[in-house]
Amino acid sequence: MNKPKYGVFSNIFFITKGILRIDRILLLSLIALIFAMVVQPIIIIYMPKFIIQYFEENRPVKDILLLIFYFGIVSLIVGQIRSFADGYFPRKKSHFRSMKLGAEMSLASLHVNYKYLSSQQGQLEIRKARHAMSRPTTGVEDMVVRIVECSANLIGAIIYVIILSSLDPLIIIGLIGCGIISFIAGNRVNKFRQKNKDTISKIQKKHYYVIDTTKDIKYAKDIRMYGMFDFLVNLGQKYINSEISWEKKISSRVFISSIVDGIIAFLRDGFAYIYLVFLVIQGSLPVSEFILYIGSIAGLSMWISNFANNTIILAADSLEVSDYRVFMDKAEESLNSKLPDKTVDVPVSIELQDVSFAYDDHIIFDKFNLKIEKGKKVALVGINGAGKSTLIKLILNLLEPDNGQILLNGIDSKEIDINKYLEQFSVAFQDALILAYGIDVNISMKSSEETDQNKVDDVIKLAGLQEKVNSLEKGKYTSVEKYLDSSGTELSGGERQKLILARALYKNAPILILDEPSSALDPIAEAQLYEKYHDMTKDKTSIYISHRLSSTKFCDEVLLLDNGNIIERGTHEELMQLNGKYAHMFEVQSHYYNEKN
Ligand SMILES: Nc1ncnc2c1ncn2[C@@H]1O[C@H](COP(=O)(O)OP(=O)(O)O)[C@@H](O)[C@H]1O
Ligand SMILES: [Mg+2]
Structure with missing residues (x-):
């Protein structure tokens, strides 16, 4: 598996820049969320610490009540900041993915070089890019979440390290070391996932193809006529099994890494608690400090282990964001290459x-x-x-x-x-696009209002569609296909060809x-x-x-x-006289169609 084109930091920058460009309030809510995530647990450990300390110092009740009041005010403010972020962030991050970057990608797909798009590589790359944009749980949108989580985890961890810095540095080194081991264990899973991403993506492509085929009304006739049910179901099942077997391989690795994680957490917390209790018994640590350190160690462990988990997921998301950017680069290249101006x-x-x-x-x-x-x-x-x-x-x-x-x-x-x-160019393609809108729209390929209806009438006649249009209640405004409009009409193969011909004539290039x-x-x-x-x-x-x-x-x-x-090359007569391949083909055909030239 080759290295992704864009690394994690570059992608974090890309996402943040995207948010800043599109929705500044989303960026603000993201920062607010990080702030609240870090500060809330700190308030929770400092409040009991100070209350106990006040008791230890025999302060008057008034001071203690005032302390509680201040903590209450701070909690309230931070709580409000969090409510704002919790309300805004989840809605808008999906907006950012689907409505903003997703829309940009759809637009890019229309501009990207056709050769690239129809090549195997292009198809694979666009699918991977779409994958990055298709769900809230992976790719672009999840990366936004992980950026928030990882930042909060990292800032939180640093603050706890500072709080704990008066303790033996060995404790902090030990805690961080444990975090690194968990990270390495988890990262192996990620490497495995990354190595096999393309293989899994190909299986998914085959699976989606079977699903699309079974759903598409175009194929329904043949599927019934040729009794293809078992064939398709078995094929689908084969791909599902193959996907499941990959899922299993991945989840067994996830399981092992979480066992490693659990054992490390157990040892780490055990040692830290024993050490602190020992200090209190010795009399070198007041109870208020003990409360603070216990809370900080638990907090630091949590931040480190969350940081390890989140960076692993962040790295996986980052691979998908890289896929998205690779595709967008191709679109950009195609766009930029259209500079010339000759007529x-x-x-x-x-x-x-x-x-x-x-x-x-x-x-x-x-x-x-x-x-x-x-x-x-x-x-x-x-x-x-x-x-x-x-x-x-x-x-x-x-x-x-x-x-x-x-x-x-x-x-x-x-x-x-x-x-x-x-x-x-006016072109009638063999496999032309027919939209589930009116006949007039399918001819002009513009909205009905923008269509020159007189011209539509002319080309309908020229293409031999007049009779068909006359037979329809809504005439040329009848929808083609019933997909969006139940009063629509289904066209025969020949009628579709006439429609495509009328379209080419309408353009009149x-x-x-x-x-x-x-x-x-x-x-x-x-x-x-x-x-x-x-x-x-x-x-x-x-x-x-x-x-x-x-x-x-x-x-x-x-x-x-x-x-x-x-x-x-020549006129029909010349080629017939040449008596070569063309003449031969023509004679064979004439025989079948009973045509004499
Ligand atoms: N997108 C494509 N990718 C790979 N091969 C293609 C693609 N389109 C057409 N071909 C192949 O190119 C050859 C010429 O195809 P085509 O131009 O459609 O032929 P014709 O129109 O003369 O029937 C065929 O062998 C076809 O299989
Ligand atoms: Mg052809």
């Missing part, structure tokens, strides 16, 4: 120069070159997994090439502001990219789509990906992608 004129040409790209070790493109001229309509074809969608993501700058350049009108994509860059927009359409809808294709792509550069090779006839050019290279 692009319409129409747009697209060029890839010596582009290399791999998913982890899986090389998809190696020195790939391609130019699509301004205003040209090209069809991109190739078997499943040829890299068509990857090529689109590279062109869109969602994936960053490992080498090489992508140019729009000859301008390197890196020199164009990313938002301006993305404005150039200079470059139109359709990634398999017709795969779920019936032949009539598909034929209608081709007919409209020219209207849709007027003045635009466009890339059309489809398995249905007949679609290529509507395009100026066909590109056949195979094994990371364009192996054939």
Whole structure:
């Protein structure tokens, strides 16, 4: 297991700075809590000490009553400070985690580099970062608690050491030594936990996947049809068992460390008490001092042992806070890398120069070159997994090439502001996001109020969705899916594709990219789509990906992608004459679809 990027002190500083930045009163309540935690027990041991001392000194009753009164006042003030902290602190620390840092992390997830996000490392890192933010008992929020606890423990311990300093220094050294032994015992557990964190995290990921799969309505049909219940339940159980076995390994180590802790506490307190009683019997220690020292030793032991326990937990939390910061750094890097400001004129040409790209070790493109001229309509074809969608993501700058350049009108994509860059493209993705809101919202991807409803009406017609919309009581304002609105509608696969197409058309950007927009359409809808294709792509550069090779006839050019290279390029007729791979694919398809060219 590699060392965390950010150490404990750096993380304490990070959390404190975060609190100061976001909620100064929370920082105040934190300090108030530390103050009250330290002072309250001290009042409790000093009060009997002074009362007994007054008796020993034969002071008048009036003095004793006055003393009690003063202690009462101080207790009351400290008690009030504590009430304020106890009221404010618990509520606001969860606010700090979920509403503040959690919200910042959600925002960062939207900005972080897409290649990183879709890589295995990115997925693991975002999950670990989320873990740090997801619960009050670990990570960021718990770290806030531990900072308070550890500070109170440490300050409390120092004060008791000062009170006890008039005793034999050996006593203090012994007490501190015992604390160190407990700490070492506990720290071994923490090391073990840290060493296996990634392994446990991977098991949890698999477990969550099974849980999500069983809950997701998308999978419910297949689960029933294929009788997958036992398979999924057993899989879930397997992961639970594996998690439990790790929990057991950890808790048996915790158990051993707490036994060590207990034995040490027993010996430590035993010796200290015997020593003090001996001093009183000898007559060298007044009873009032005895009371003070007994209280202080008990207090010091408690602070030291709490400090040991809390620092162990603090260190564990700190690992998670480090995970959170590692992810946020990645987001920051992505944000900061968007400096360029060049703009692009319409129409747009697209060029890839010596582009290399791999998913982890899986090389998809190696020195790939391609130019699509301004205003040209090209069809991109190739078997499943040829890299068509990857090529689109590279062109869109969602994936960053490992080498090489992508140019729009000859301008390197890196020199164009990313938002301006993305404005150039209307894209219909295969796996596009569909929101559980109105059809109009799903088309404009803005709130209903901000949507140009006339434009929505136009693209609904163009995409062939008019009939469906007419059949709905609330028309285009009907929610897609019933998830948030019981009067919503469920769309068929083909209707979803039309919706995604309408969305791409609504955006009306200079470059139109359709990634398999017709795969779920019936032949009539598909034929209608081709007919409209020219209207849709007027003045635009466009890339059309489809398995249905007949679609290529509507395009100026066909590109056949195979094994990371364009192996054939030309009009449909040219490629048919070439009688190569494309012609062969087309003939096989024509045979099945009974199409004649
Ligand atoms: N996020 C990813 N991580 C790893 N491999 C991927 C990822 N996305 C796609 N691939 C792989 O890259 C290859 C090309 O995929 P893709 O571009 O989707 O092909 P196409 O769109 O031509 O069907 C496939 O082998 C696929 O398994
Ligand atoms: Mg694809």
